[in-house]
Amino acid sequence: MKTSVSNKFLLVQLNFVWILICASLYVSAQVSIEQVELSSSWLPETFIELDDGEWSRAREANKIKKWDLNRISRDELVAFGKLTLWQVDQFFTYKKAMGDFKDVYEVQAIPGWDPVLARSLVPFFKIESFPIKEWLLENRLLEQSILTYRIRGIQNRNAFPSDWVGSGVGMQLLYRYRSPGMQVGFSIDKDPGEKIFNSKVGSGVDFLSVHASLQPKGSVKAIILGDFTVNFGQGLIQWQSFAFRKTPAIALLKKNGATFRPYRSVGEFNFHRGAAISWVRKIHAIDFFVSSRMLSANYGVSAVNGNIGVTSFNTSGYHRTRQEIEKRNNFH
Incomplete structure (x- = not known):
């Protein structure tokens, strides 16, 4: 039991x-x-x-700025970074079939544009009833010109290296002018330790960058004079503009952007100086540029054959000491 x-x-x-x-x-x-x-x-x-x-x-x-839906270009739409190339194509296909947009909320009707995406982009679009006012010189100067002056310095004077030829104050002067079809600007930069004015430099300052860009209508897509970046072949050939992005969307991993872009940074290495032109005709495109500028290089003797050659380039743009100044623009 x-x-x-x-x-x-x-x-x-x-x-x-x-x-x-x-x-x-x-x-x-x-x-x-x-x-x-x-x-x-x-x-x-x-x-x-x-x-x-x-x-x-x-x-x-x-x-x-707010972009006019009826005048925005393909490159400007791609620059938003939220659209895949297919969605950009759908935008222009819809516009070609339906005509000009009547209201900004009409973008919700574009195939492939889901409501969440459309609503997130609506605040950046507008419908311009009188485009002629954008060509008024006075309005363009007041609305599109930007002048920025920045000063940065090292607080502790004891931290200044003794071999610096200039003061520990850094300065930047930036000017940007943008209107429909045209961009003009310049950048002046002086890093801590550099001289404010340098008589040995043609421009009189340590770094000067100037650019002028035109986007005419017709087959000529872009004309750039001065400093510009070149972007070819997804970076396998050359890609000087920023193109990385943190996104889970696989379609956005592809690098998108114009082949030539005006250079508006104060970095002193990663750009071209000369002229560039883009020509587009239906499905054919020709991009041509010419560039010539001096670089700062370090030379050394090869351990293989004993020849003297370039071992590295100065990508920092610093010219603070006599040694750095001597190596300035010593390679073409």
Whole structure:
């Protein structure tokens, strides 16, 4: 009798343990599924939230203009960074079939533009009723000219190296003028430790960059004089503009952008200086540029054949010491 009762009690315990094991497996499986669903939904939402935040802050600072839907170009639409090439093509296909846009919210009707994407881009679009006013010189000067002057310095004077030829103050003077079909600007930069004025440099300052860009209508897509960047072959040939992006969307990993872009940075190495022109006719395109500029290089003796050659380039742009000044623009 006692043996029968103990066996029954043991059987109940085993059943109870089995139920607990099954329940724990079920719960852990449910948590894993929820975690997978959470992680898969987190990536695009986080990407959109961060990206929209950057755009919103830039818009509040008046750094982003509203683009006329009926006059925006393909390159300007690609520059938003939120659209795939297929979505950009759908924009112009829709516009060609339906005519000019009547309202900014009409972008929700473009095939391939989901409502969330369309609503996120609506604040950056407009419909210009009287385009003629954009050609008024006075309005263009007031709305599109930007002059920036920046000063930065080292607070601790004891931190100044003794071999610096200039002061520890850095200065930048930037000018930007942009209107429909034209961009003009210049950048002047003086790094800490460099002289404000240098008589040995033709421009009189350590670094001067000037650019002028035209986007005429017709077969000629762009004409750039001065400093510009070149972007060919997804970077396998050359890609001097920024093109990386943190995104879970595979279609956005492809580098997009104009072949030639005006150079508006104060970096003193990664650009060309000369002239560039882009010609487009239906499905054919020809890009031509000519560039000539001096670079700062370091020379050394080859351990293989004993010849003297270039071992590296000065990409920092610093000319603070006599040694750095002597190596300035010593390679063409």
